[in-house]
Amino acid sequence: MRRKVGVFAVAVVLLLAAALAPAMQRWAELANQDVRTGDTAVNEAGLDGLAALSGVERFTDTPYGLLRTDHPADPTPQAVTMLDPATGAAVWYHRRWNWLASQPPVLSHPQDLVALTGPRADDRGDFQVRVLRVRDGEEVATAGFDGSPGTLLALADDRLLFAEDGSAVFHVYDFGGNLLWDAEMPPGCEGNAAQVAAGRVALLAKCVPAPDRPVARDYVLAFDLDDGATAWEQEVDKAAEVVPDSFLVSGDTVLIDSRIEHRVTDGPFSARRFEHQLIAYGLDDGAERWHMRDQSFGSTNSSACGGTLHLSQPTAALGAGVAAGGEARADVPKAERRTVQIIECYTAKDREGSWLGVMSYDADTGERLYKKAVRLGYTPLDPEVARGWGTVLPDNRAVLAADQSLDPNRPDCHLYEVAGGDVAEVALPAAGTEGTAVPANWCHDAQISAVATGAAISYVDEDGTRGIAVVS
Secondary structure, eight states, X not given: OHHHHHHHHHHHHHHHHHHHHHHHHHHHHHHTSOEEESOTTTSHHHHHHHTTOOOSOOOEEETTEEXXXXXXXXXXXXXXXXXXXXXXXXXXXXXXXXXXXXXXXXXXXXXXXXXXXXEETTEEEEEEEEEEETTTOOEEEEEEEESOOOEEEEEOSSOEEEEOTTSSEEEEEOTTSOEEEEEEOSXXXXXXXXXXXXXXXXXXXXXXXXXXXXXXXXXXXXXXXTTOOEEEEEEOOTTOBOOGGGEEEETTEEEEEEEEEEEOSOSTTOOEEEEEEEEEEETTTOOEEEEEEEEEEEEESOTTOSOEEEESSSOSSOOSOBOTTSOBOSOOOOOSSOEEEEEEEEEOSSSSSEEEEEEEEETTTOOEEEEEEEEESSOOOSHHHXXXXXXXXXXXXXXXXXEXXXXXXXXXXXXXXXXXXXXXXXXXXXXXXXXXXXXXXXXXXXXXXXXXXXXXXXXXXXXXXXEEEEEO
């Protein structure tokens, strides 16, 4: 009897599998199709529900709002939502649940396009790059590849720049996935930051020791966008490091912070001092336009306090303020003078305690304009936290967050703006855009972003999601 029942059960399973195979195939195909909307009126209730999907994750700053990576787990699906910082509302979203994100979203230099990259979850050999319009989430192009082409470093109007993982080779494809050209960096070098602007591919390369290179060092290189011919190459000081966030391209200029770390004492919490050299190169020919040497704040015991570099006007495109979704807003107040600013936490020699400082320079001449600081108590130990505590607005104001408590469990968070060398505290709204109270420790995981005529301060709510507060 058991044998007969077993045979019958196997037969039923086989019949059901045969009957359901088309449905399963159809489901798999549907899972590989994206769902998106650019109009909140289409499905307002659904969008409100999507707004609470993500966990603790930083946003990608765009001129049209804050782009959030949803479900930032491992693996991460290709699921992003554009939020209007003024209201916290979701404006458009893009979902491909059966496609994984191989890296964070990549913005074009004018910040009008964003690329999502990664393989199909059920077939890792099927790799795609989806290019979306930042304004409304509309899909511009999809490029397919047989296996991963590497790490996407930059994109332009019709170009994708990939660096092979662990290799000195990089490739440029069009939006159809067709190889246009490839090139090699110096032996032992690997690209870790790039921008495409003014007909050039500008690359920051990290290089290990080689027969003709006795020590590790960084290079800044430029290639012609049309054919990949080497345009110019510049060596960075062998004692210095350029982190990806301190490699900036603005118009026809490449700006870097060539940073040297000086150890003052030894040990796990050794004192150190960061010496900054700001250098501006012409994007066309690599000529050095200006060089500011020996710029320093003071010593610190936290390696997270290495300093971040900011441009008040990183791109000339989209000069007017725009709301997420593409509607025009009042013009963003922009100063005639562009600035580049270093924001760093340190210990001052002439007064007690820790400080969060900002030094401002004229982006065209390198002239130092001012050096100011606000008091710190709790010093961040995570570089992401230190990076999130400051930004620069198009009108050259710097916005800084600081915890003045000496106890991480008893936060004393403050917000400041530095305008023309004058420091003033800014009141943070009691409630964020969702109407919930801003937590007392909002600055511990803060990310300050320049939006429209002010700044958006995102923080982690009690439920682990990110809230947003806006100040003008």
